[in-house]
Amino acid sequence: MNFIRKIAICSLTASLSAIAAATPLPEHQTSNAWYTDAQSKLLEKLQTNNRFKAKNVIVFIGDGMGISTLTSARILQGQLNDQLGEEGYLSFEEFPHTALVKTYNVDAQTPDSAGTMTAMMSGLKTDVGVIGVDEDIVRGDCSTVAGNEVITALELAEIKGLATGIISTARITHATPAATYAKSADRNWEDISDMPEAAVFFGCTDIADQLVNFENYLEARYAGVDVDGIDVAFGGGRRHFLPKDEAFNSPDASSAVEGDRTDGRDLTAEWKAKYPQGSYVFDQTGFDAIDAATTKQAFGLFNESHMQYEADRLNDIAGEPSLTQMTEKAIDILDNQEKGFFLMVESGRIDHGHHAGSAYNALTDAIELSNAVKKAYDMTNREDTLILVTADHGHVFTIAGYPKRGNPILGKVVGVNSDTPAQDAEGQPYTTLGYTNGRGMMDLGSETNADASYAMEINAGRKDISAINTESPGFHQEALVPLTSETHSGEDVALHASGPGAQLVQGVIEQSALFHVINQALDLINQ
Incomplete structure (x- = not known):
């Protein structure tokens, strides 16, 4: 800490003491745990370094992780650890800088x-x-x-000579990870079989092709550019890289024909030919065998479609790594580059849990994201690594009623000074968590795969849940408006930041400002 900042902090501390002396506060107030905790956090923020330039940037995206998801996940995390829950924090909620982010699209509220x-x-x-x-x-x-193509932070990082990586528990060709490397008129063009004939005729390429041939496309787009390709890509979506031919099925294929591609191309083989020193893996065993100290490029496709929900991961056919494990491995590989790295990590299945109406799956995946952020924070130097944690949007997910402190967040509402569930105007119990729209209440017992609800009939509206254990993994909350899938919401989401440049994360900002924070930290444009 520099001398001037030391003086400023000492001055403020002295000022606080002077104010306390001039306006005496009761001892029971100043010694109260809530009071001292808030005071210590303020002083800690005052001592945060004032650097603005970073060597590394890690962006974590909790897909669909709105404010109500953060609150519920922190409570569930605490309750899983035998605490009341409300007093805790997800790992990134203790970062020193926070902003609210406006999420609307140009054409959509x-x-x-x-x-x-x-x-x-x-x-x-x-x-x-x-x-x-x-x-x-x-x-x-x-x-x-x-x-109309635009350049991304990951592409600029490649051009600057940084190591780059993308991780997602969704398909690696899905919208969020794809937006780091692809240009597409439609997010659904994940492989050539998804594209209309006109798009192929006009020369558009599918998203999986753009990932495998990222290096070629980027160099063709910008004259004089010489890059070495994305260093780490971990996620699901293997079907978009394989031909529609059972002969190309992976050992853990769940479909009779795993691949979807109608052009006969095996993009996994093309990737291996392009990067012969790289490691292509499809299961936990292959992932564990990657030597991070010597591996330059790693490509992991751990599922035919999306990866498993964290709660359902042990049911995977051949085993797949957790988000935390993928984050750890990626950083171990990327930090071999002395110039630094850019890494994007998406917890994509928070979003899918909500769409299926399962708070349990959405929240347990949000907790796993928190674990992955903590791992990244512990592995990196806060003096040279900017970590940003945010969501792309929220969901119509609510925390309501008047449950007492410590009431199970997945449970029925039990009011203060009561031991029995509260009742609605018709004498029925209700849960703290619910959805404005979606498929509605499901009682699937111990089922840990939220997507099992799609095999059931829509069951929206109020239901009698008196005899149902709403805390079981397979319980899906009630929804008011019947829809085939619960929807996104339009409110602001949170952005949490730690490290050089985190000071810029404050107030209410447009979502596009995140890129400019990254650029400010890494000097991507002023190379």
Whole structure:
């Protein structure tokens, strides 16, 4: 800490003491744990370093992790550890800087992940459903892509010579991870079989192809650029890289024909030919065998579609790593680059848990994201690594009623000074957590896969849950408006920051500002 800042902190501490002396506070107030905890946190923030330039940047995206999800996840985390829950924090909630982020897309009040992640990675807002392009594009029209492509933070990091990585528990070709590397008129063009004939005719390429051939496409787009490709890519979505031919099935394929590609290409083989010293893996055993000290490139596709929910991960056919394990391995590989690195980590299945109406799965995946952030924080130097944690949007997920302190967050509302569930106007119990819309109440017992609800009939509206254990993994909360899938919400989300440049994270900001914080820290544009 420099001398001037020491003086400033001492001066403020002295001022606080002088105020306390001039305005005496009761001893029971100043010794109260709530009082001392808040005071110590303030002093800790005052001692945070004042650096603005970083060597490394890690961006964590909790897909769908709105404010109500953060609150509920922190309570559940505490209750799983035999605490009341409300007093705790997720790891990143203790970061010194926080802002609220506006999430709307150019053409939508309630956004989708393609438009929001493009804003965060490229510094400008765009339309729903398009990736890596500005708002002048027409969704689904390949001919409008040319000239409207935007460059991303990951691409700029590559050009600067930094190591780069992307991680997602969703398909690695899904909207959020794709927005770091792809340009597409439609987020659904994950492989060529998803594309209309006109798009192929006009020369648009599918998202999986753009990932495997990222190096070639980036060098072709910018004259004189020479990059070495994305160093780490871990996620799901293997079907988009394999031909529609059972001969190419992976050992842990869950479908009779795992691949979807109709062009006969095996992109995993193309990646291995392009990076012969790299490691391509598809299961936990292969992942564990990656030697981070010597590996330059690693490509892991751990599931045919999305990876498992964290609560359901042990049921995977061949085993797959957790988000924390993937984050740890990625950092171990990327920090071999002396210039530094850029890493994006998405917990994609928080979003899917909510869409399925399962608070249990959404919250347990949010807790796992918190674990991954803590691992990254512990592995890196806060003096040279900027860590940003945010969401792309929220969900219509509510915390309501008047439950007493410590009441199980997944349980029925039990009021203060009561031992029995509260009742609604019709004499029925109700849960603290619920959804404004969606598939409605499901009682699937010990089922840990939230997607099992899609095999059930929609069951929206108030139901009699008197005899149901709402704390079981398979309970799906009630929903008011019946829909085939619960929807996103349009309110602001939180952004938490630690490290050089974190000081800029404050107030209410546009989502596109996140890119500019990253650029400020890494000097991506002023190379």
